[in-house]
Amino acid sequence: MTSTTTVPAVALRGGTSIPQLGFGVFKVPDGEAAQVVSLALDAGYRSIDTAAAYGNEAGVGAGIAASGLPRDEVFVTSKLWIDMMAREAVRPAFEQSLERLGLDRLDLYLIHWPVPGAGRFVEAWEELVALREAGLVREVGVSNFTAEHLDALVAATGVTPAVNQVELHPAFSQRALRAHHRELGIATEAWSPLGQGTVLGDPVLSAIADAHGVTPAQVVLRWHLQAGTVAIPKSVTPERIAANLDVLGFELSAEQVAAIDGLDQVDGRIGPDPEEFAG
Numbered sequence: 001m002t003s004t005t006t007v008p009a010v011a012l013r014g015g016t017s018i019p020q021l022g023f024g025v026f027k028v029p030d031g032e033a034a035q036v037v038s039l040a041l042d043a044g045y046r047s048i049d050t051a052a053a054y055g056n057e058a059g060v061g062a063g064i065a066a067s068g069l070p071r072d073e074v075f076v077t078s079k080l081w082i083d084m085m086a087r088e089a090v091r092p093a094f095e096q097s098l099e100r101l102g103l104d105r106l107d108l109y110l111i112h113w114p115v116p117g118a119g120r121f122v123e124a125w126e127e128l129v130a131l132r133e134a135g136l137v138r139e140v141g142v143s144n145f146t147a148e149h150l151d152a153l154v155a156a157t158g159v160t161p162a163v164n165q166v167e168l169h170p171a172f173s174q175r176a177l178r179a180h181h182r183e184l185g186i187a188t189e190a191w192s193p194l195g196q197g198t199v200l201g202d203p204v205l206s207a208i209a210d211a212h213g214v215t216p217a218q219v220v221l222r223w224h225l226q227a228g229t230v231a232i233p234k235s236v237t238p239e240r241i242a243a244n245l246d247v248l249g250f251e252l253s254a255e256q257v258a259a260i261d262g263l264d265q266v267d268g269r270i271g272p273d274p275e276e277f278a279g
């Protein structure tokens, strides 16, 4: 199984679109990010997910520049960190991200966490919308927002995020939140799409992988694609970087999708709870 075609794209509400498979760089040190991003772009990824908080925007930007790819061919996402959510802090934070990345605009900019107790996500959102209206970013969205946070944002501003990037993998498949996204017209983007590797030893996934002659990681990424979710797997391992993109040449049956859906657990979350996370 190695036949690949172009990675599908998911349409975003403002008229742009995002590749359904992108490359995540959380925990990649700045000094290694240029080389890792170069590997990913060489392998065929055309979407990179970074954040101010990852401390590697400079390395990511260097990797993008070294690729020589036209700017329009790489979809670049970064995120506003929680200490910069005050109204007057947002634009400087965004400009610092642009400067570190060496870019003059982003494709997607997200509020990284809602931090509901701080009461700042509405004002931060209004500033993100202003950045989009100024042409500095093609689309704006959020990350780690619950259905309640999304409803509060839309009620307060009348502007719906294009994307909500949330923890999502077979052990934590976020069925209710995805349904809410569909109602609101928000694209679902999965962080830790491989459950940081923790789900890959499950025998259900191994059996499906064997049936297709692929790896459990490829089965999980294929499951994301067939669910319509955008996935941003991270790896620093060249073979995995390539293999994680090589998921277009096979198709899971309805029964196989149902079996993977059945791995969902009430307590399957591995990252922080968005209601509580405050840095």
Ligand code: NDP
Pocket: 023, 024, 025, 026, 027, 049, 050, 112, 143, 144, 165, 166, 190, 191, 192, 193, 194, 195, 196, 197, 200, 215, 217, 218, 232, 233, 234, 235, 236, 237, 240, 241, 243, 244, 271
């Ligand atoms: P992933 O689910 O992508 O898993 C990454 C881990 O799995 C790494 O340890 C990697 O190891 C390993 N791995 C990757 N590919 C394979 C494979 N084919 N087989 C076996 N193991 C594999 O976790 P992340 O938490 O990194 O999430 C992905 C991205 O999501 C992040 O990089 C970041 O961009 C974003 N993110 C966003 C968050 C947010 O709050 N918005 C929070 C967390 C992540 P190795 O690298 O050694 O190959």
